[in-house]
Amino acid sequence: MVDELDALQQQKTWNLVPSTTSMNVVGSRWVYKVKLKDDGNMESLKARLVAKGYNQLPGIDFTETYSPVVKLGTIRLILSIATLKSSSSSLIQDFINKLHAKFAMKDLGVLHYFLGIQVSTVSTGLFLQQTKYVVNILKCSGMHESKPIKTPLCTKTKPDPDSPLYPDPHAYRSLVGALPYLTLTRPYLSFSVNYVSQFMHAPIESHFGLVRRILRYVKGTINLGLHIQAYSSLDLYGFSDFDWAGCNITRRSTTGYCTYLGSNIISWCSKKQPTVSRSSYEAEYRALAQAAAEIMWLTFILRNLDVPLSQAPILFCDNMSSLFMTINPVFYARSKHIEVDYHYIMERVSLGLLVTKHIQTQS
Structure with a gap:
């Protein structure tokens, strides 16, 4: 926690000002997290100091909110450019030194795991896969021992309109909500995932059957991923x-x-x-x-x-x-x-x- 506080002060995250009666003072709390390696073992213990934003009042403490979100396409674009232009080790080291001079950061070495994505360096570039993420989804859904299937969706898909409502819509939403992130390295799943996501409000039994089919396909293609050519x-x-x-x-x-x-x-x-x-x-x-x-x-x-x-x-x-x-x-x-x-x-x-x-x- 001391390291976290020192880093926040070095980055000048806040400005200390005298407290007045007109201020709505927002408290803070510590958030602890265990950072895991790609094999599931513990890598480090992390502590973050965060503000209690839920105590803020609209119109008094803020007028609008903004959360910086990186598009997944940006990540793939950066990786592609880095792979294409990574031939000069001196240029890379010079860039890292410039980052060190401006930001408090540490060099983690060769990229191998980030955002739940496993990265392997091959002779022709990089190979991205989400094997660990797939295994977690299959285990949570009870589909880890299911029989694989060759396609994620039928060519002509038309759910049975007489099918009864799925008894646990929360489980359906939770499972389908985990699938879009899987398309980060599997573009061929985009249509199937988009289709089953259209029934989140009132899923029926046949809709869940389509989700199970996607998971059976993923089970049979667990080691597939995305290749970035160098x-x-x-x-x-x-x-x-x-x-x-x-x-x-x-x-x-x-x-x-x-x-x-x-x-x-x-x-x-x-x-x-x-x-x-x-x-x-x-x-x-x-x-x-x-x-x-x-x-x-x-x-x-x-x-x-x-x-x-x-x-x-x-x-x-x-x-x-x-x-x-x-x-x-x-x-x-x-x-x-x-x-x-x-x-x-x-x-x-x-x-x-x-x-x-x-x-x-x-x-």
Whole structure:
């Protein structure tokens, strides 16, 4: 605890001021945690001094709250760049020394475990996997001895509408809530996890059957993960697609996209669209707009990291009508209901910040 207090004072975390009657003094408390290694053994005991934020009064102690959250795509982007540019040991050491001079930190050596992710250094780059996390989920759900299955979801999934309500909705929400973090190294689970997450409010027995199927698939692929290539280009590109009116209940479409930096996948998404699309053309263009926004965000990150792109990012799409609309304003007259998405992509294509290209559906 003494080390923690010394670190807080060195970082000038607070300013000491005289107490007045008009102040609402917020107390503090110690939070203790056991930090574990990737094999489950204890690594260290940690102590943190935190403020009792729950005693604060809105409008008196604060007007708004902000919690800095790092997007998972940022982590994968940083790892990809670090893997691609890690050939100079002197440059890495110089960077570490600069961090030491500015922040109170310690060098933990070669990356091997962080955020519940096991990292292995291989000859071609890095391999990320979540074996320990998978084992914990399977044990908590009682599925650690289940029989593996080859696919996480059926091609045509339609839960039985006559199926009774699941008797323990809290357990369903707890289990499904643990699955999104598993997609950090498994992009192919995104659609399945997104689908079962849509029934958190009132799950039925058949919905839980779908969750069990996902866990059976994970059981059979427990050692799979994400490979970050060390020998790759720095070209940024993405792929966009959609499932038109795929939801049997609301008939909303599902957006799907993924982005790459060279041969390394950086971010991906499978998400139901907020409104019903009256045509497949409209659904595709909405998906295209979301993918374009993701690519633009990645270009901002690369620019801040001083990583230049040799060419404008490329966004691939298999719908010719949507591609024509990104460069031809004549199509706008019959598509006023997607005005915002139209202007967003059209502007970036006209400025040369984005290139859209066709790709065959079979590809």
